[in-house]
Every structure is written in C-alpha cells, then in structure tokens.
Amino acid sequence: MFSVKLNGGRRINGILRGFDPFMNLVIDETIEETKTGEKHAIGMVVSYSLYSFP
Template sequence: MAPAQPELKKAGLDLSCYLDKRLFVQLNGSRKVIGILRGYDVFLNIVLDEAVEEKDGGEKQRIGMVVIRGNSVVMLEALERIGGDDRRGDR
C-alpha cells in the first residue's frame, strides 16, 4: 500500500470575502468597470451586478449584470470595507 500523500492546497484566489461588495475592476485595454461581485470561479471569471463601465472622459455607461473573463482582469479593488474594523474595538 502506498503511503498517504498530503493534500495539496489549491492555488488560486479566494474572493469569498468580496462577494456582495462593490468592486472596481481594471481590464485589458484600459477598460474600467465598477459593480457588485455576485460570483467567481477558479479562472477568475467574475460576475458583476449593477455594473457601470467608465469610459474615457469620465462618461459612465450602465451595463447591468456582466460576466468578465478572468484573463482580461488586470486588477481588482474593493470599494467597500472588507472584514471587521479592529480600530473600533468591535470583537
């Protein structure tokens, strides 16, 4: 019998703490989208709700619910506080 192999930790991002939070997403080609994260997968494909695309010149276009392929995501930024606030002493 072969010795038991330790289970390898899956590589990838855990975005669960960002679910239902408003995110700023920078995409390839200098495209920018802001929306509420509703879902994601191991490939960083993300689903944003109430999404708004920011175009050059400050123009904003509502695009509603959108699926963004992970390979086009350059950066994610939370626009809301994630987790608890330790500075207030809420424990």
C-alpha cells in the same frame, strides 16, 4: 462595490455576485467608466478569464 480595470483604459464598477478559481467573474449593477470619464450603466457582466493554466 467591486472595481475591475479592463484593457483599453476602461474600468467597471459593480457588485461582485460570484467568482471561481479560474478568475471568471459575475458582476451585477455594473457601470462602465471610459478613459474619458464617460459612464454607462450596462447591468450584469460575466467576465471570462483569458489565462491558460498548464
């Protein structure tokens, strides 16, 4: 199980399927947890890094 804290007080939990040196992530069987404790099954998530490198 892999957990990532996102902006807005959200957290996603799932199975890490892949990543690269730029911190792009592929997470499968993902469940989103909101700040209020609600949980939503959202399936596969592809998270792109918002950082810029020189």
